[in-house]
Amino acid sequence: MPRMLRMPGKDVxxxxxxxxxxxxxxxxxxxxxxxxxxxxxxxxxxxxxxxxVSRETIRRLLTGTTTSQWVVVDALLRALCQMRNWDPDGRRWPEPDDRYDDDDPTTCREYLRRLWNNDIDGLEPDEAPVAPPAAPAQTASGWGTPSTAVNQAQQAPGGWGGSASSPQVEDPWATGPLPNAPAQPAAYSDEPPF
Structure with missing residues (x-):
């Protein structure tokens, strides 16, 4: 019977x-x-x-005598996850009854890749940079995407309802005439626009 590998001690x-x-x-x-x-x-x-992946490479990875390419480490992870009927892209610590109240949605693969990068860079886990969250996809309409009318009004001389000689008003609480209304000075109100 082959000898089972054990986690190396702190002296090794x-x-x-x-x-x-x-x-x-x-x-x-x-x-x-x-x-x-x-x-x-x-x-x-x-x-x-x-x-x-050869068994010698697997042995060296599990004893910490080598750091291999990510594709090798990933293959080892996928094989071990398949043996335990686990999805490597599933949450690392799933909640019971499929409740995900935990704040850490990290998958097994993401966490292992972060540790692999730390090993290559020689960084402790608390020193490692964390990738910023992905920005939401920008759509053709919706919040954050100015409409054509807004762009045209802002590019007109004087801004919203202003004239070429009046300064452009950038106060979000300002109430003033609509873009197609005759030019008048902007009036201010303490009331929010919603």
Whole structure:
């Protein structure tokens, strides 16, 4: 019977980014039932979107003696997740009854990739930069997208209802004439426009 791999001790793999990466891989390895390396290696070549990884490379990743390319680490993660019937793109810590009250929507793959990047850069988890959230897609209409009438009115001399000699009013609380109304000085009100 092949010898099972164990998480390296702190004397062999000191605390730091590499240990964090190896520890996360071991979480998935334990959940998969500590499968033998040949079984994991065989699965990496037969699963959907295969990327064959040798058992020696898997052993070196799990002992922290190497940092491989992301495609190799990802193949190992996918194989371990498949063995435990888990989606690598699912939430890392799912809530019971599919309730997602937790503030951390990070997936297993995202978290492992962050640890992998930290290991390569030599950063501790609290030092690592976090990617900003993606900006919402801009639509042809809606909030934040000026309409054609607004653009034309703002580009007209004097701005909204002003004349070429009057300054453009940029006060959002200002109440004044409509863009097509005759030019008059803008009146101000303390009442909000809604």
């Amino acid at each position: 793999l000191p605390p730091g980014p590499k240990r964090e990466l190896v520890a996360e891989l071991y979480v998935h390895c334990r959940e998969a039932g500590r499968p033998p390396l040949p079984q994991i290696a065989a699965l990496t070549g037969t699963m959907p979107n295969p990327y064959e």
